[in-house]
Amino acid sequence: MNQRIEVRMGSDSDLPNISGVFDVLDKLQISYEARVLSAHRTPRAMGSEARALEEDGFWASIAAAGGAAHLPGMTASETVLPVIGLPVRTRAADGMDSLYSIIQMPDGVPVGTVGIGQAESAALLATQMAALADVDARNRIRDYRNLDELVEAKAHSFVGIITPREAEIPAQQFNDAKRYVTRMLGAGSSEEFAVASPDLHNLLEPLREIEYAGATAIVVLADEEAIDLPKRVAAQTDIPVVGVPVFNETLRSARQEDNLLCRMLTDFTEDGDAVGYPMAGVGINKIVNGARYAVQIASNYTDGVRRKLRNEREQMAREVSAKNERLRSLGPARYLMDMKG
Known part of the structure; x- marks a missing residue:
C-alpha cells in the first residue's frame, strides 16, 4: 500500500501519549511520517506542511494536541484532506478541554475526532480511509479487528447515512447535508437507512448494503437515546464512520453534552478505563460538517471532488x-x- 499517513503533534511531550498510533501503523504495514508542528510556536511551518500534504502523497493527517488543542483545526483549515483530531488527556480537565477544542469546529472546516487519548482508534481510522480500494490492506485491518475477510475492495462515490428511527433530527440541516453530498459526489451518491436501535441485528442488513455499494464513508447520527449508534456501526465495518451528535436545546441547557460526547466516542469498562472505536466524531448538531467530512474521505477516490472542495474553501x-x-x-x-x- 503506497498511501501515506501524516502524524503531527504540537510538542514532543505528546509523543509518549500517542505512541499507540505508530504501533498500529507498523503492525498494519502503513507508511507514515511523524512531525512536530506547533500551531502557536511554528504557525508558518505548520501551515506550509499542511498545504503540501496532497502533493507529498498523504491521504490523511492525524493531528494530536492537548489543552488549547488548536493544531487539528488549524491543520484542517489549510488542507481539504481528512484531518483526524486526537485529543491528548490533560491534568487540568482530563482531556475535555482538548476534546472540545478539536471537535466543535465551525461550518466548512470539519475535523474528525476520536475519543480522548485513543491513539489506536486514530491510527485505525486513518488506515481505513486510505485502504478502501486495496483488498490486501483492508483484510489486514479486518483481521486486526476480527472482521470477516473481503473478497474484493470497492471504493465508489457513495455515502451511507444511518439514523435512529425515532430521533428528532433537525430537518433543514439534514436535508442540507444530503443535498451537499449530491452536489459534491453526484446524483444517487447517498442513501439513508433508519434503524430502530443500535442492536447488532438492526445494523447488519444496512451495513451489508452499504458495504456492497462500495461506500467510502458512513455518516451516523446519534441523539440521546441512540448515543451508542455510531460506535456500534464502527465496530462492525472497516468503512470510515462519521458520528454526528444531535442534541436538543433542553439537553444542552442541562449541560449533559459532555457526558454524551464521551459516550458517543468511547465505551468505559467497570474500572473506568476508556475503550475507543475507529470513528470520526464531529461537532454537536454539525450535520453538514459530517457530510463534508465524508466527502473529504471520498475525495481520495473520486476525480474532481478535491477540486470542488478547494473551490468551496476559496x-x-x-x-x-x-x-x-x-x-x-x-x-x-x-x-x-x-x-x-
Missing part, C-alpha cells in the same frame, strides 16, 4: 474577506444595524 475565504472589508468601511455600529435588518 469561496468561503472570499465571503469572509468581503465581510471584513464591509465592517471596516461601515464601522461596528452600522454593521450591527444592518445585521438586525
Whole structure:
C-alpha cells in the first residue's frame, strides 16, 4: 500500500501519549511520517506542511494536541484532506478541554475526532480511509479487528447515512447535508437507512448494503437515546464512520453534552478505563460538517471532488474577506444595524 499517513503533534511531550498510533501503523504495514508542528510556536511551518500534504502523497493527517488543542483545526483549515483530531488527556480537565477544542469546529472546516487519548482508534481510522480500494490492506485491518475477510475492495462515490428511527433530527440541516453530498459526489451518491436501535441485528442488513455499494464513508447520527449508534456501526465495518451528535436545546441547557460526547466516542469498562472505536466524531448538531467530512474521505477516490472542495474553501475565504472589508468601511455600529435588518 503506497498511501501515506501524516502524524503531527504540537510538542514532543505528546509523543509518549500517542505512541499507540505508530504501533498500529507498523503492525498494519502503513507508511507514515511523524512531525512536530506547533500551531502557536511554528504557525508558518505548520501551515506550509499542511498545504503540501496532497502533493507529498498523504491521504490523511492525524493531528494530536492537548489543552488549547488548536493544531487539528488549524491543520484542517489549510488542507481539504481528512484531518483526524486526537485529543491528548490533560491534568487540568482530563482531556475535555482538548476534546472540545478539536471537535466543535465551525461550518466548512470539519475535523474528525476520536475519543480522548485513543491513539489506536486514530491510527485505525486513518488506515481505513486510505485502504478502501486495496483488498490486501483492508483484510489486514479486518483481521486486526476480527472482521470477516473481503473478497474484493470497492471504493465508489457513495455515502451511507444511518439514523435512529425515532430521533428528532433537525430537518433543514439534514436535508442540507444530503443535498451537499449530491452536489459534491453526484446524483444517487447517498442513501439513508433508519434503524430502530443500535442492536447488532438492526445494523447488519444496512451495513451489508452499504458495504456492497462500495461506500467510502458512513455518516451516523446519534441523539440521546441512540448515543451508542455510531460506535456500534464502527465496530462492525472497516468503512470510515462519521458520528454526528444531535442534541436538543433542553439537553444542552442541562449541560449533559459532555457526558454524551464521551459516550458517543468511547465505551468505559467497570474500572473506568476508556475503550475507543475507529470513528470520526464531529461537532454537536454539525450535520453538514459530517457530510463534508465524508466527502473529504471520498475525495481520495473520486476525480474532481478535491477540486470542488478547494473551490468551496476559496469561496468561503472570499465571503469572509468581503465581510471584513464591509465592517471596516461601515464601522461596528452600522454593521450591527444592518445585521438586525
